């Protein structure tokens with residue numbers, strides 16, 4: 544609370560209207576919120592089905608959306624214009640903008656419209672823009688995919704490193720390093736979900752422009768949820784959705800300016816999700832029974848360049864500053880709630896873009912493999928957005944047009960391209 548006014552906004556079903564009124568002192572901002580997200584919902588309904596069709600042209604997509612204002616706000620002007628046009632409260636503006644900045648280093652008014660593309664994919668998912676949590680965690684999802692593939696006759700080999708792809712456009716040979724030596728596999732077609740950088744290296748092609756991730760990821764295991772400084776909100780309610788920290792509109796602009804000037808943000812913006820509240824099965828039954836919770840934090844405006852000189856030191860400094868911003872909202876330091884592992888060490892891990900590049904081979908630590916593209920045909924995008932310079936080599940991962948997440952869309956589209964759809 545500040546001067547008797549709350550400093551937080553709760554966007555959660557029935558309480559949303561009251562929370563807006565308490566924050567902004569009236570109903571106007573809530574009405575603007577409903578109008579704006581009504582617009583994105585209509586765009587979602589029209590754009591989402593196109594993601595699994597051949598890429599529409601830009602004009603065709605605009606006609607399909609059939610809303611000149613929506614097209615202008617989302618596809619033509621930097622998103623900051625729409626945010627400022629529609630909302631007046633700094634905190635509300637910031638909450639809207641964060642969906643444009645996930646893994647994306649851009650200012651609200653960036654003329655590249657990178658922030659618009661990131662925002663668009665965040666609000667059209669599933670045709671509703673709703674964000675879901677996979678029951679059982681991502682491991683359950685990949686297990687189910689593996690099961691479906693095996694049931695359809697696929698053979699899955701792990702610890703097989705592709706080291707070269709040779710192709711004449713009709714037939715290909717993939718050289719694979721395995722625990723028992725090197726093998727060459729002949730194939731009519733090769734579908735690749737490694738990054739475009741990795742694919743270019745395998746083919747011996749010129750590398751695509753370098754990618755740069757821009758996030759700090761922190762995973763924590765807690766013995767209990769922390770108590771909030773604002774006693775009027777139940778932590779179970781506050782952490783059930785997205786908990787935004789230092790993500791006011793002005794704070795986001797300041798953090799971008801800091802990072803663009805080569806400094807770690809003074810007040811690092813981040814958001815937190817407590818997946819175990821939504822799906823307790825991601826914890827073992829014993830930990831769940833003891834009331835443990837997972838907390839995962841996604842920090843914005845932390846581009847890889849800030850870690851180049853000394854990754855360990857920059858990681859430690861950014862983690863400290865980020866947790867301090869979180870602690871400002873808590874009635875007890877978050878570190879007091881951390882579980883301890885078998886060696887007595889706190890269960891917290893932080894990953895910079897450079898860590899993700901090393902551990903997961905994300906180019907430059909970019910969580911989407913490369914900057915997102917608008918979901919329409921552009922120069923060189925091909926019919927499905929999965930095509931490469933080689934007719935029988937297709938991208939089926941995040942680097943495809945309409946990729947960049949765990950949607951499965953690039954895999955579908957690569958399959959359609961392979962089937963000649």
Ligand SMILES: Cc1cc2nc3c(=O)[nH]c(=O)nc-3n(C[C@H](O)[C@H](O)[C@H](O)COP(=O)(O)OP(=O)(O)OC[C@H]3O[C@@H](n4cnc5c(N)ncnc54)[C@H](O)[C@@H]3O)c2cc1C
Nearest residue numbers: 703704705736737741760903904910911940941947948949
């Ligand atoms: C911290 C973080 C948070 C995220 N949050 C979300 C989210 O909330 N929602 C969402 O939708 N997306 C999210 N993403 C993005 C999402 O995880 C990725 O877009 C998705 O994993 C991409 O899947 P993919 O199969 O295309 O590529 P990857 O998952 O990157 O898989 C490519 C695989 O290819 C392997 N590989 C590379 N080269 C070779 C080779 N030569 N031989 C053999 N194997 C090779 C790599 O090791 C890797 O395992 C997040 C990513 C990160 C890092």
